[in-house]
Amino acid sequence: xxxxxxxxxxxxxYPRLKSWQLIQWCKVHGADEWTVTAISVKGAASxxxxxxxxxxxxxxxxxxxxxxxxxxxxxxxxxxxxxxKLTSASLAALQxxxxxxxxxxxSGADGWFEDLILYRQGELMLGxxxxxxxxxxxxxxxxxxxxxxx
Numbered sequence: 038x039x040x041x042x043x044x045x046x047x048x049x050x051y052p053r054l055k056s057w058q059l060i061q062w063c064k065v066h067g068a069d070e071w072t073v074t075a076i077s078v079k080g081a082a083s084x085x086x087x088x089x090x091x092x093x094x095x096x097x098x099x100x101x102x103x104x105x106x107x108x109x110x111x112x113x114x115x116x117x118x119x120x121x122k123l124t125s126a127s128l129a130a131l132q133x134x135x136x137x138x139x140x141x142x143x144s145g146a147d148g149w150f151e152d153l154i155l156y157r158q159g160e161l162m163l164g165x166x167x168x169x170x171x172x173x174x175x176x177x178x179x180x181x182x183x184x185x186x187x
Contacts, residue, residue: 041160041175044184048170053138057128059163059174060139060155064123066180068155068162070098072118073131074107077148085147089134096127106164106173107152123155142167 051059060068077083103118121127131153135141139153151167165172176184 041177042181044174044176044181046165046172046174048140051138051140056138056140057132060128062184063155063157063163064128066183067157068123069158070120070156071123071127071131072103072120072154073150074152075148075150076144078146083148089150092130092133093121093127096121096124096130098122101159103154103156103159104161105152105154106166139165140167140170140172142170
C-alpha cells in the first residue's frame with residue numbers, strides 16, 4: 038500500500054450521523070473488515086453480547102493478527118482480533134450497538150462496545166479510542182484529496 042498519512046479525529050467533529058458517513062466513506066475506499074472491543078463486568082451475564090453474536094454471525098471472519106490502538110496490561114498492540122466483514126448490512130447492524138456513533142463511550146452493567154477499528158487489506162485504516170473521544174484515519178495522498186473535496 039502507498040505511504041499512508043495519519044489524520045487525527047476528534048469526537049466533537051463527528052456526531053452520530055457524520056461518524057457513520059465516515060465509516061461509509063472508508064467502506065467505499067477499501068475498508069473491508071472491522072473489529073470492536075466488547076467489555077463486560079466480571080461475572081455479569083450479558084444478553085447484549087449474545088444478541089451481538091447472533092446479529093453478526095453471518096459477517097464473521099476468521100480471527101487474525103491485527104494492529105490495535107490500545108493495549109491492556111501485558112497485551113501487544115498487534116494481537117489476534119475477532120473480525121467481521123464490512124458490508125452495508127454489517128454497518129447497519131453495528132449501528133444498533135453503537136447507537137450514538139463510532140465514538141460512543143457509554144459503560145453499563147450489561148457490558149458495552151468500544152474502540153471500533155476498520156481495516157483495509159489487513160492494515161488499520163480507521164481506529165477509535167472511545168474513552169478518549171479520539172481516533173485516527175490512515176489514508177493515501179489520493180484519499181486525503183478526496184476527503185478534502187467532500
